[in-house]
Amino acid sequence: MQLLSQIGGSVTNGLAYVGSLALLGGRAAFYTLVAPFRGKPLRLQRAIAQAMEVGVRALPILSLITFFIGLILALQAAYELRQFGAINLVATAVAVSMTRELGPLITAIVVIGRSGSAFAAEIGTMKVTEEIDALETMAISPIHFLVTPKFLAMIIMLPCLTIWANAMGILGGSLFGVAQADFTWARYIQASIDALFMRDITTGLIKSVMFGITITAVGCLEGLSTGAGAEEVGRSTTKAVVMSIFMVVVVDLIFTLMFFFTTEH
Amino acid sequence: MDSSMDTERADSQDSEVMLSLRDLRVSYGEREILHGISFDVMRGETMVILGGSGSGKSTLLRTLVGLEKPSSGQIWIKGKDITAISQAELDEIRRKIGMSFQGGALFGSMTVGENVALPLREHTKLEESTIEIMLRLKLEQVGLAGFEYYMPAQLSGGMKKRAAVARALAMDPEILFFDEPSAGLDPIIAAGIDQLIQELKKAFRMTIIVVTHELASAFLIADRMVLIDKGNVVAIGTVEQLRSSTQPRVRQFLDRVAEPEVARELDYLQMLTEEPRRSAS
Numbered sequence: 001m002q003l004l005s006q007i008g009g010s011v012t013n014g015l016a017y018v019g020s021l022a023l024l025g026g027r028a029a030f031y032t033l034v035a036p037f038r039g040k041p042l043r044l045q046r047a048i049a050q051a052m053e054v055g056v057r058a059l060p061i062l063s064l065i066t067f068f069i070g071l072i073l074a075l076q077a078a079y080e081l082r083q084f085g086a087i088n089l090v091a092t093a094v095a096v097s098m099t100r101e102l103g104p105l106i107t108a109i110v111v112i113g114r115s116g117s118a119f120a121a122e123i124g125t126m127k128v129t130e131e132i133d134a135l136e137t138m139a140i141s142p143i144h145f146l147v148t149p150k151f152l153a154m155i156i157m158l159p160c161l162t163i164w165a166n167a168m169g170i171l172g173g174s175l176f177g178v179a180q181a182d183f184t185w186a187r188y189i190q191a192s193i194d195a196l197f198m199r200d201i202t203t204g205l206i207k208s209v210m211f212g213i214t215i216t217a218v219g220c221l222e223g224l225s226t227g228a229g230a231e232e233v234g235r236s237t238t239k240a241v242v243m244s245i246f247m248v249v250v251v252d253l254i255f256t257l258m259f260f261f262t263t264e265h
Numbered sequence: 266m267d268s269s270m271d272t273e274r275a276d277s278q279d280s281e282v283m284l285s286l287r288d289l290r291v292s293y294g295e296r297e298i299l300h301g302i303s304f305d306v307m308r309g310e311t312m313v314i315l316g317g318s319g320s321g322k323s324t325l326l327r328t329l330v331g332l333e334k335p336s337s338g339q340i341w342i343k344g345k346d347i348t349a350i351s352q353a354e355l356d357e358i359r360r361k362i363g364m365s366f367q368g369g370a371l372f373g374s375m376t377v378g379e380n381v382a383l384p385l386r387e388h389t390k391l392e393e394s395t396i397e398i399m400l401r402l403k404l405e406q407v408g409l410a411g412f413e414y415y416m417p418a419q420l421s422g423g424m425k426k427r428a429a430v431a432r433a434l435a436m437d438p439e440i441l442f443f444d445e446p447s448a449g450l451d452p453i454i455a456a457g458i459d460q461l462i463q464e465l466k467k468a469f470r471m472t473i474i475v476v477t478h479e480l481a482s483a484f485l486i487a488d489r490m491v492l493i494d495k496g497n498v499v500a501i502g503t504v505e506q507l508r509s510s511t512q513p514r515v516r517q518f519l520d521r522v523a524e525p526e527v528a529r530e531l532d533y534l535q536m537l538t539e540e541p542r543r544s545a546s
Contacts, residue, residue, distance in 0.1 A: 125373075126372075129368055129370055129373075130366045130367070130368060130370040131370050131371075131372055131373075133327075133332050133366065133370065134364070134366055134370035134372075134432075136331070136332060136359075137330045137331070137332065137359055137362070137364040138359065138383070138384045138387070138432075138436075139355075139356035139357075139359040139360050139384075139387075139388065140383070140384075140387050
């Protein structure tokens with residue numbers, strides 16, 4: 001009986017959490033997409049600053065990680081393909097798994113580590129020092145002021161980063177292809193391009209936009225629900241990272257299922 | 266509450282009521298923090314809300330500016346009950362009030378100038394050059410002329426408070442709220458802030474509401490005071506009326522008579538566990 005009520009409680013809490021995320025995401029989307037046409041201009045300057053932080057500054061580390069991931073994928077694929085004498089399919093394997101899944105996912109995880117945590121820490125600190133309250137008493141919506149620029153930066157930069165990550169992954173794979181599988185650089189790249197359908201790339205990019213929304217919503221929600229005291233900021237930052245990774249995987253699953261069942265073969 | 270005190274006002278005030286509380290109750294979860302607070306603040310008057318730690322005075326202030334929702338009761342500001350209006354209407358009223366927070370609550374990522382200019386940039390369509398002039402004026406008013414390019418982290422505690430006051434003044438508010446203006450400041454700096462509050466009152470005939478537990482400061486700046494204890498109004502009146510009050514709780518507070526903070530460990534534990542959010546001092 002107690003177990004049942006505990007399960008029930010967890011489910012209710014989970015649903016309430018998703019509800020708050022949707023509410024926050026919805027309000028941010030309203031301020032990004034609707035409010036500018038009703039005389040509440042976007043904070044482009046702040047959004048650009050955020051885009052620099054979220055996107056451009058993530059490039060070096062993201063490039064390195066996805067290059068390695070591409071190389072690892074090639075090695076792992078070759079291990080299997082070699083047995084069937086199909087090692088020339090390495091390019092296909094890397095290109096498809098990068099663009100459909102690993103490109104968006106690895107990008108999301110890097111961005112969670114760099115920016116999702118930073119969102120929670122920034123907003124959490126502002127909460128503790130009453131800066132959020134100050135915004136409200138000045139009749140400035142904290143969502144409009146703080147969340148919307150991050151939201152805008154994320155939904156633009158995450159797909160861009162994902163495209164970059166895909167390219168770096170394929171480049172990583174090509175290193176193996178050229179060194180071990182008798183490809184030339186040009187032939188490897190051509191094989192990758194031939195292997196890809198437009199759909200592979202677009203589904204990956206659609207997912208990355210959804211990841212961007214999820215990461216912003218979780219990071220900002222955790223920041224805004226920070227309690228009193230400095231240690232609470234640390235707690236919400238940790239929670240933002242863990243919850244973001246979890247929610248991104250859930251969103252990934254939902255969209256992958258959707259794409260799987262809506263694509264005719 | 267002593268009703269004879271409530272009806273008497275300081276002579277110099279206009280008779281217009283600026284802010285009026287009617288049976289205000291605020292709860293955090295199951296725990297009621299304020300048990301029916303009622304009093305009026307007149308235009309141009311400085312009202313000091315006095316109370317010990319945990320008396321509910323900070324909660325009262327947060328409720329007055331709409332940061333906490335009361336469980337029942339009314340708050341009338343400029344003829345509107347802010348507990349029963351839409352967010353848009355509340356924002357409209359908030360443009361006419363200024364609030365100076367305990368720690369300043371300046372935005373750490375912006376310069377002092379950007380902090381002070383923020384409400385102007387958000388809510389007005391003034392030219393950038395006009396905003397620059399206004400921001401210099403506001404900084405001058407609080408004695409911080411020339412500090413617009415400093416970051417808040419580079420300011421001392423007292424200067425942060427002054428910058429926060431400048432930001433609160435940006436929209437030329439009709440009511441100014443102060444949360445513990447002298448908290449964390451040495452006596453000399455604190456006296457400077459008291460002086461600033463008096464100057465603002467004199468220069469702009471602004472309605473000022475100050476929450477504090479500093480007796481010296483309270484007696485200096487107040488026209489009237491209201492003493493809050495355990496979520497109730499214990500006494501309200503002019504400085505002289507409170508000084509000459511014979512009510513035991515008032516005397517105890519003003520004469521600084523010690524009292525054991527918490528009777529039993531269990532009560533204290535209960536108090537801690539029942540309070541899910543910021544300390545309601």
